[in-house]
């Protein structure tokens with residue numbers, strides 16, 4: 001296969017970001033764009049030479065055209081039937097995180113894709129950050145006790161974000177990237193306890209009527225190897241600034257600061273070393289996925305569906321702990 005024929009289901013914000021990478025690849029061809037808002041699919045068609053077909057119903061699209069791969073970029077509450085149709089047609093797919101809001105559903109999707117031997121990828125682009133590869137090397141053999149981390153900021157503009165039933169809340173929709181990063185760096189978690197608060201965001205004043213997600217939370221994850229990570233999540237901090245999102249890692253002989261998608265700083269007896277991230281790791285994410293489909297070899301995909309399931313389980317367990325007030329064993 002010289003060119004990978006692709007289709008998109010969902011042509012919103014993140015899909016546009018993937019498309020902005022793919023248009024710079026010469027091994028991609030566009031067969032179809034589907035969005036329930038027709039102008040969005042039409043916009044993607046125009047951006048890619050005007051030959052692709054546009055659809056408002058993914059079922060019609062997948063009955064009419066036969067792509068080699070599909071990007072599934074719909075809001076978190078829209079998963080399920082879409083994946084089962086794609087899997088039924090035997091098409092490899094890249095799906096955005098969070099892959100579902102119900103763990104059992106995500107597990108069924110995973111099993112169905114595996115039963116068909118399909119290549120899958122999940123949108124954890126931070127898995128491809130060079131500064132994280134470097135950090136993995138740096139911490140190899142080091143003792144780590146404590147980790148702290150944060151994703152603190154404001155409320156994203158998409159309508160579905162502000163409701164638990166459509167986004168799963170900020171831990172599940174957004175901070176899942178850092179929760180996944182802790183698995184990538186420290187291995188599998190054993191237990192999580194989380195607590196959350198509300199009452200700072202005024203939905204009317206903030207222009208988010210119907211808002212019901214938590215304003216802030218703190219989650220303590222105990223990893224199987226004994227590392228304890230405390231991760232903060234908040235969406236009410238819209239002014240002030242100056243506080244770094246990312247991770248702080250504490251070793252007896254070094255401290256490591258990961259600035260979200262932007263830098264890593266190591267401090268140890270030899271001094272301080274800072275490395276800045278120069279790349280959009282999504283470019284690598286998309287290249288790796290397209291190449292996997294082209295070659296039939298998924299080996300370079302760093303976040304296949306099966307692995308991403310464990311990150312989904314972790315963030316959904318954080319929500320469960322917030323609701324029950326009890327720790328969740330994983």
Ligand SMILES: NC(=O)c1ccc[n+]([C@@H]2O[C@H](COP(=O)([O-])OP(=O)(O)OC[C@H]3O[C@@H](n4cnc5c(N)ncnc54)[C@H](O)[C@@H]3O)[C@@H](O)[C@H]2O)c1
Pocket residue numbers: 009010011012013014015034035036037040056058073074075076078096097098123124125158159173
């Ligand atoms: N990896 C990342 O860094 C990252 C960043 C942003 C968003 N995301 C994730 O990507 C997903 C989409 O987010 P977004 O910001 O692009 O949202 P969005 O609202 O901008 O886009 C989603 C699109 O899906 C369309 N859609 C909904 N149901 C559909 C259906 N049944 N068939 C076809 N189209 C349908 C909507 O009309 C919309 O255009 C979310 O899960 C989000 O968490 C990931």
